[in-house]
Amino acid sequence: MLPVYQAVTDWVAHEVGCTAELTVEGDYGSCISDVNDVCFVCSLPYVMFQRQGIGLATPVAAPVLEGDRYGGRPVYFSDVIVRADSTFHSLEDLRGHSWAYNEPLSQSGYGITRYTMVQRGLTGGFFGRVVEAGFHEKAIRLVVEGAVDGAAIDSQVLAIEFRDHPELAEQLRVADVLGPSTIQPIAVSNRLSLDLRERIRAALVGMHEEPDLRKTLGRGLISRFVAVGPEAYDDVRHMVDVCESVGYTVLR
Secondary structure: OHHHHHHHHHHHHHHHOOOOOOOOOOOOHHHHOOOOOEEEOOHHHHHHHHHOOOOOEEEEEEEEEOOHHHOOOOEEEEEEEEEOOOOOOOHHHHOOOEEEEOOOOOHHHHHHHHHHHHHOOOOOOOOOEEEEOOOHHHHHHHHHHOOOOEEEEEHHHHHHHHHHOHHHHHHEEEEEEEEEEEOOOEEEEOOOOHHHHHHHHHHHHOHHHOHHHHHHHHHOOEEEEEEOOHHHHHHHHHHHHHHHHOOOOOOO
């Protein structure tokens, strides 16, 4: 995805008439400190930081992914993967077995799993073992290797992994689908003027109209960007509310 993020960065800089540098962060410290002007950020930390009074950025746009399952909306799913030769055919089948997630502030890897487990009555020590992998790509390979039995993977990430590593599609099977959730936004710091925020949004929404850029977006399975605002993430807020209301905030 890095070439896609770089192309987005360069295009926005060109359209608004400034220079821009793409930085890959290792944690959420820069988000909390409001270091960056524009961020590709997961929806769950955006919602959680806002709930803590750290409302430093505003979503302006989000991608619409290629494929009929997305219905032309800025949403994504979490695909529950298991080994192809396993006997698991649903999340429920994984009771007492091992599970990997990428990191606890991931909506696709953690938040939606937690919410689904509450909805399906699967809380209270459901998994036999839970492992933090750090990245979706690592969680995928833990399942392939048999180190864990299942994981919930961002459907965009999984599709790209299957495309770029066809052997994975032969070794893995999607046993269940969680979601959808509103997909990760591009958020702009509230330090920037409203006019500049709107110009950044306009650049993003119009990006797919450039043939070369449309091809680059396609590398990330992105059809286009659409305008979104804070209210687009009310579904994620609801999921957090439901989990907190029953005291189920940690996967186990």
